[in-house]
Amino acid sequence: MTLILHEYAASGNCYKIRLTAAHLGVPIERREYDVMTGATRTPEFLATINANGRIPVLQDGDRFLPESNAACFYLADGSALIPEDRFDRADMLRWMFWEQYNHEPNIATVRYWLVYVGETALTETQRAMIPGKRAGGEAALALMDDQLARTPFLVGDQFTLADIALYAYTHVASQAGFEVARYPSVVAWLARVAALPGHIAIDA
Amino acid sequence: MTLILHEYAASGNCYKIRLTAAHLGVPIERREYDVMTGATRTPEFLATINANGRIPVLQDGDRFLPESNAACFYLADGSALIPEDRFDRADMLRWMFWEQYNHEPNIATVRYWLVYVGETALTETQRAMIPGKRAGGEAALALMDDQLARTPFLVGDQFTLADIALYAYTHVASQAGFEVARYPSVVAWLARVAALPGHIAIDA
Numbered sequence: 001m002t003l004i005l006h007e008y009a010a011s012g013n014c015y016k017i018r019l020t021a022a023h024l025g026v027p028i029e030r031r032e033y034d035v036m037t038g039a040t041r042t043p044e045f046l047a048t049i050n051a052n053g054r055i056p057v058l059q060d061g062d063r064f065l066p067e068s069n070a071a072c073f074y075l076a077d078g079s080a081l082i083p084e085d086r087f088d089r090a091d092m093l094r095w096m097f098w099e100q101y102n103h104e105p106n107i108a109t110v111r112y113w114l115v116y117v118g119e120t121a122l123t124e125t126q127r128a129m130i131p132g133k134r135a136g137g138e139a140a141l142a143l144m145d146d147q148l149a150r151t152p153f154l155v156g157d158q159f160t161l162a163d164i165a166l167y168a169y170t171h172v173a174s175q176a177g178f179e180v181a182r183y184p185s186v187v188a189w190l191a192r193v194a195a196l197p198g199h200i201a202i203d204a
Numbered sequence: 205m206t207l208i209l210h211e212y213a214a215s216g217n218c219y220k221i222r223l224t225a226a227h228l229g230v231p232i233e234r235r236e237y238d239v240m241t242g243a244t245r246t247p248e249f250l251a252t253i254n255a256n257g258r259i260p261v262l263q264d265g266d267r268f269l270p271e272s273n274a275a276c277f278y279l280a281d282g283s284a285l286i287p288e289d290r291f292d293r294a295d296m297l298r299w300m301f302w303e304q305y306n307h308e309p310n311i312a313t314v315r316y317w318l319v320y321v322g323e324t325a326l327t328e329t330q331r332a333m334i335p336g337k338r339a340g341g342e343a344a345l346a347l348m349d350d351q352l353a354r355t356p357f358l359v360g361d362q363f364t365l366a367d368i369a370l371y372a373y374t375h376v377a378s379q380a381g382f383e384v385a386r387y388p389s390v391v392a393w394l395a396r397v398a399a400l401p402g403h404i405a406i407d408a
Contacts, residue, residue: 051350052306063291067301074294087267090278093297097271101304102256125336128329146255 003028003075004059006049008035010116012108012168013068014056015202019164020072023198024079028058036116068168069096072161081161088155095154095162106137108169111176137173141183144170148185152192159196167193172202207232207279208263210253212239214320216312216372217272218260219406223368224276227402228283232262240320272372273300276365285365292359299358299366307348310341312373315380341377345387348374352389356396363400371397376406 003021005028007014021028033039033055041053050057050066057064058071065071073096076082083089110133113122144166147154154162171190174180181187193199207225209232211218225232237243237259245257254261254270261268262275269275280286287293314337317326348370351358358366375394378384385391397403 051347052302060291065291065294065298067298067305069301070294070298073297074291077290077293086281087264087269087278089281090269090274093277094269094271094274097273097301097304098256100301101271101309105305105309125329125332128332132329143255 004031005029005071006031006033006057006059007055008033008040010202011035011055012172012202013104016068016164016168017056017058017071017075018204019168019200020075020081020161022200022204023081023164023196024075025198026075069100069161069165072096072164076161081159081164083155083158083160088158088160092155092160092162096165099162099165102136102143103140103166104169106133106140107173107176107178109133110137110178111169111172114176134177137176137178141170141173141178141180141186144189145183145185148189153189159193163189163193168202208235209233209275210235210237210261210263211259212237212244214406215239215259216376216406217308220272220368220372221260221262221275221279222408223372223404224279224285224365226404226408227285227368227400228279229402230279273304273365273369276300276368280365285363285368287359287362287364292362292364296359296364296366300369303366303369306340307344307370308373310337310344311377311380311382313337314341314382315373315376318380338381341380341382345374345377345382345384345390348393349387349389352393357393363397367393367397372406 003026005014005017007030009032018028035055039045040050040055046053049064052066054066056068056071057066058074065074073082083092110130113126151157153159154166167190170180170186207230209218209221211234213236222232239259243249244254244259250257253268256270258270260272260275261270262278269278277286287296314334317323317330355361357363358370371394374384374390
């Protein structure tokens with residue numbers, strides 16, 4: 001069965017899925033949508049691919065799976081990217097839920113606004129939200145740094161989906177002005193993840 | 205081993221964990237923290253319970269698990285609340301990640317701001333964010349309604365953690381002015397979930 005990734009390649013959320021597939025050696029076919037011109041909000045996209053109007057969506061046959069971290073879990077289910085220990089498995093999910101709540105809405109959103117939309121095109125409300133998101137993003141990096149000072153990967157000694165989910169936007173956070181260099185354990189972890197066999201770059 | 209839930213009982217995120225435990229018949233001990241007075245930001249809380257300064261946290265022995273949906277997964281792992289089918293299992297996680305990204309930050313945040321903090325105590329930026337969060341919350345309810353018009357529960361015929369995760373704030377959304385009655389399949393699903401054996405109320 002061919003897996004199809006409906007995506008916008010520059011999105012870290014889409015990169016997570018490609019990175020998971022690369023580590024697993026699972027081939028995926030890629031279909032690109034220009035989110036800047038509303039290609040994921042067309043009636044056809046909403047009716048067949050994702051009623052939520054967002055990418056990424058992983059398609060397996062006639063079934064469609066939105067939400068990047070759920071798609072990573074689907075690909076990796078039963079593999080060494082998900083811990084066998086029950087607490088560690090939940091702890092991996094803890095980091096992945098935290099990523100979507102505390103990391104992505106701060107770091108990925110500021111990156112999208114500043115790098116892709118452009119500061120001058122933002123609404124006043126968006127502009128007013130930047131300081132809060134910047135503080136939230138720095139706090140997220142500090143929390144990761146605290147964990148990564150104690151363990152080589154987010155869930156102890158094992159490289160898991162939690163590392164993939166958090167690598168995606170952390171390794172491009174400096175594009176949005178986040179001071180990643182202030183978090184030495186994060187910097188070392190970024191290098192550790194990038195050096196793993198099977199790793200691919202966001203623009204691969 | 206005694207499970208301890210560190211919580212603020214009125215929080216839907218904490219209720220999710222109690223509701224999961226109730227369905228599983230697993231006893232949990234409860235410890236209450238007043239989030240309104242900063243009880244989850246004390247040096248002791250940050251050092252031992254959660255460096256992220258948030259509840260809920262599920263404690264099992266000397267291990268601490270933050271993030272509500274991860275704690276639900278930990279409790280339910282291996283039970284009928286998590287589908288055995290691989291795609292359905294990922295689809296359950298899809299709804300849970302979507303809950304934390306598209307539903308909770310809109311519906312739960314507006315409820316917290318209006319019902320607990322109070323409109324007059326909000327910052328100007330928070331006030332400016334309400335219309336966007338209101339629109340986002342209504343869109344989330346519409347997306348659920350679309351799914352629930354087709355299947356009795358979010359992942360087909362089976363009651364899963366996705367239903368628990370989304371019941372928590374949907375059933376109190378009207379407290380924050382969300383027009384839940386406009387979504388008949390959501391209304392029917394709320395009644396369906398509340399009628400299940402094992403169900404408990406948020407103030408139980």
